[in-house]
Amino acid sequence: MSQGIAPRMRLGHGIARRPLAAACIAASLMAGTAAAQDTQAPQQQPPQQQQPPAQGNPPDAQKKPAPGQVSNLQEVVVTGIRGSIESSIRAKQNSDSIIEAISAEDIGKLPDASIAESLARLSGLATQRVDGRANVISIRGLSPDFAGTTLNGREQATIGENRGVEYDQYPSELISGAAVYKTPDASLVGQGLSGTVDLHTIKPLDLPKRAIAINLRGEHTTNDKLNPGSGVGDMGHRASFSYIDQFFDHTLGVAVGFAQLDSPIQEKQYQAWWWSVDNGSAGIEQNWGGPHTPGLPDNVLSQEGMQLRSQSENQLRNGLMTVLEWAPGEHYHTTLDLYYSTFNERKYKNGAQWSSSPYNSNGIPVYSDVGITPASPYPIVTSGTMSNIAPILQNEYSKEKDKLFSAGWNHQYDFGNGWVITGDLSYSMAKKRLRDAYLFSGLAGNPTTDVYFRTPTGDDYPYFRPGVDLANPASVVFTDPDNYGYNGREEFDKQKDTIKAARFQVSHPVGWIFSTVDVGAAYSERKKTKQADVFFAWLNGNGDGAGNGPYDHTMGVPVGSAFLRGPTSLSYGGIPGILNYNVLDALGSQFYLTQRNGQSDWSRNYSITEKVPVAYAKFNIDTHLGDVPLRGNVGVQFVRTDQSSTAVQTNGDARVGTLTGGAKYNKFLPSLNLVAQIADGQYLRFGFAKTMARGRIDDEKVSSSASVARVTEGPAAGQVLWSGSGGNPQLRPYIAVGTDLSWEKYFGKSSYVAVAVFNKNLLNYIYNKTVLDFNFDKAGFVNDNPTLTPTSPIGSFTRPENGTGGRMEGLELSGAFEGGLLSQSLDGFGLQANFSLTNSSIPESSVSSIPGGPKTLPGLSRKVANLALYYEKYGWSIRVAERYRSSFTGETVPLFDQLGYVKVLADKQTDLQIGYAFADDTRFNGLSLLLQVNNLSNSPQKTQQISGLPNNVQIGRPLDYVTWGRTVMFGLNYKL
Secondary structure, eight states, X not given: OOSSOOGGGOOOSSSSXXXXXXXXXXXXXXXXXXXXXXXXXXXXXXXXXXXXXXTTOOOOGGGSOOTTOOOSTTSBOOOHHHHHHHHHHHHHHHOSSOEEEEEOSBTTBOSSSSHHHHXXXXXXXXXXXXXXXXXXXXXXXXXXXXEEEEEXXXXXXXXXXXXXXXXXXXXXGGOOEEEEEXXXXXXXXXXXXXXXXXXXXXXXXXXXXXXXXXXXXXXXXXXXXXXXXXXXXXXXXXXXXXXXXXXXXXXXXXXXXXEEEEXXXXXXXXXXXXXXXXXXXXXXXXXXXXXXXXXXXXXXXXXXXXXXXXXXXXXXXXXXXXXXXXXXXXXXEEXXXXXXXXXXXXXXXXXXXXXXXXXXXXOOOEEEEEEEEOOSSSOEEEEEEEEEEOXXXXXXXXXXXXXXXXXXXXXXXXXXXXXXXXEEEEEEEEEEEEEEEEEEEEESXXXXXXXXXXXXXXXXXXXXXXXXXXXXXXXXXXXXXXOOSSSXXXXXXXXXXXXXXXXXXXXXXXXXXXXXXXXXXXXXXXXXXXXXXXXXXEETTSOOSSSSSOOOTTOOEXXXXXXXXXXXXXXXXXXXXXXXXXXXXXXXXXXXXXXXOOHHHHTTOEEEEEEEEEEEEEEEEEEEETTEEEEEEEEEEEEEEEEEEXXXXXXXXXXXXXXXXXXXXXXXXXXXXXXXXXETTEEEEEEEEEEEEOOOGGGGOOOEEEEEEEOOSSTTTTOEEXXXXXXXXXXXXXXXXXXXXEEEXXXXXXXEEXXXXXXXXXXXXXXXXXXXXXXXXXXXXXXXXXXXXXXXXXXXXXXXXXXXXXXXXXXXXXXXXXXXXXOGGGTXXXXXXXXXXXXXXOOGGGSOOSTTOOSSSTTOOSEEEEEEEEEEETTEEEEEEEEEEOOEEEEEEEETTEEEEEEEOOEEEEEEEEEEEOOTTSTTTTEEEEEEEESTTOOOEEEEEEEEETTTEEEEEEEEEEEOOOEEEEEEEEEO
8 A cells, every 4th residue: 555645635434445456456457556565564554444345435545646646656567467466465464354355467357267267266265167167156165145246346236036146247357356355344235144245347547547458369168069050169259458548637537448258168968867776675666666677686776867968058248347537636536337248148958868767658668788886875787778768859049138237426525634425326237038948859650769878887978879860850850759748848038137226424533442433324226027938839730738639749740951950969978969950940930839827937927126224333443452553443234124025926827916025124233353463464353243145036036836746756656746835025134143263474575374264153044944734725726737636735835934043164274475485496486275164054944945955054165275376477477276166055947947956066177377478678568478278177067966765765876967178268468
């Protein structure tokens, strides 16, 4: 932080952007101050503005020169890997809270290909891969639901049904840095239970002069082109342009940035449907009265079905960022931030699947030449031939269009006597449009065939060889091969999320141990609506199953030759190819649609509104304990929530009206942060806070659905029973009381070591509760299936409920080290490393009852580790980074766009970055080259299912095995 700036320039102790934001942006992006290379400053007199940012943060006034004055930002240029590390470490050191930070290596150049990947390398943070890319973030073992995310201090609307921000919506080229707050203070609005991620865009008046940056990168995926004719190849590109300038004697600043991503993703998928023992004393035959499976030995574990799919996806994102900053004098400062992006995604997914269960609708499979691999508790069937298998081919096309817009206008006035007022207005909007369509096809004539198979006992793809060519249009026709009751499905989803917010704060000096006090109030109103319209597709000339003519599920119609494309390869799973065609053209020509929207579909149409006024007071501490400097803050935040929901009311499948519901509640959230400088460059931190996080937005919906079905297995086999699920508009938030303790030692220019421990006690927890004796008649549900009569009105009903208790505790180790501290010969070398160990527990009464749902805190990886080795000297920069997280229960959307859970196994990914920057005294000054290889080892995503067998035996077997290949990017950066 600059020393020697007049005290009158220190504006805004509350919603002004604090030193960590300035450090992450100004020092690293263009030119650092003299203090940018002095990680020990400030030592004796920590400035008053040592606090985390909140909504609508304008830049620190101490970074703002008076009109006509040029600041000392030009003294030392600090960019690149080491510059990024230095400014991130300085931000961590200067903060009053326990934080982690990242900053760009230069304008438009974060140290990773995405924001999420950079965040995932921070201590205690981990990412979950979506479509092969880091997308959502977990903090301290808690799922993304528990983390708050802001852009320049303002809460953001999201395209998902929940609050979690999908980070691929924010171009890394337009983000200059981020701070992750593990301990909050009273002025941090929009905080999360596990932590808060605040993304920063650049502030033009932080820079000493004009800057122009251009970035171009070509992209290649190594998984080749899986679906011919889709238009998705293996090449893409990334491009960005940034312009930053200052006018009128450095009082008006302008920053404009544009970034485009055109990225292909080629995905190879395999999923084992289920594992079971069919025959023998441990099998379903003798325990549940199931049929005998011919040729299958007794008491062996076999796979009951599978699917192989090749998915080609293209992501096209355009992002535009604009910042206007005006500081006409020493007292007034205003900033207008604008961000807009469009995100278009196309997916082509073609696959083969079949059931090998004895309950198969096409007949019981017959096994021969069975190979067995010894295992416990039962041997596993790993090879053989299955007869009477009916292949199901599913060809799918989906298109998603997203739009994000965010605007924030901040005003700050310093009266010059220590009194500062700040006002902030913001608006955030996210829209999502999704169209998803798929069609079924199967074998013409005889719908079954023989299949030779080899299935792995561990992590790998299987090998299947059907006795028929699944890519031959003479053999494969449009039909309903497994008697699903329809020939295809199309869905149209619309979703909109808006957040309107305003905030006002007054700061003024006080005495005793306090430097200043911040008193503020904020108000936000969030509204999220979703509409889902579902249609079933029927072959022309076939009935629709609803009285419009007889429906014949065996009816087969050849795929029109005009719609055919080259075969989709599933050779990674043994199948050379399957039929590939234009889904939308075939749907429009050979099928007709009827609207489905039954009770379960109507339940996905809802609106949720949250009105949240907030008041807070925070006293900033600046004192000594003897000879030990002590800083920090203490305060309290009052939050009132008024939540309401409207949804469709149904009578069976018929829409008959509107449901409403909601709740109001108040919460007081005290917080304390203390930082003691116990020695030169050595700090001891303590944090205490009561935090809250509202449940999933879609959990607050008032809608519900129910249906009847015939039970096929277990003691209730043969009975027709009710089951249902819904939301809970009266849901209360998660509440936790957390304690943090951290020791940090800073030395050298970019070196430190830190040890932190934390504990969180959950006072209120949300879980999915299943009531087994729910009376559906009394609740007013109507059976919409005329072919089934319920055995009883009593059944199971699941919805989110509030539970009590639970805790988590953890240990975090982190550090960075520059090789030059050991030997001059190691100058330029360095490393960064961190490791976290987290444990959690939930009372038995709060364990999720969703199949596969979390039995501990969702998203918890007990172990998370990161290691990065780098070299930067003589223009060269090389970095090899690896991140690891142990297994966790993750969220997935496997069926009909509905949320589910799956156990994601341990994941390790290695990335490589090599760059060269031409020297300033050459004609290529300002030009640098960059090569990046993400997922260097082509690490797969692996999931596991837990199969329940007779006699309360549970076994874990492979579920998904997915690979995306390596992503290679090469390009240039040019800065003027």
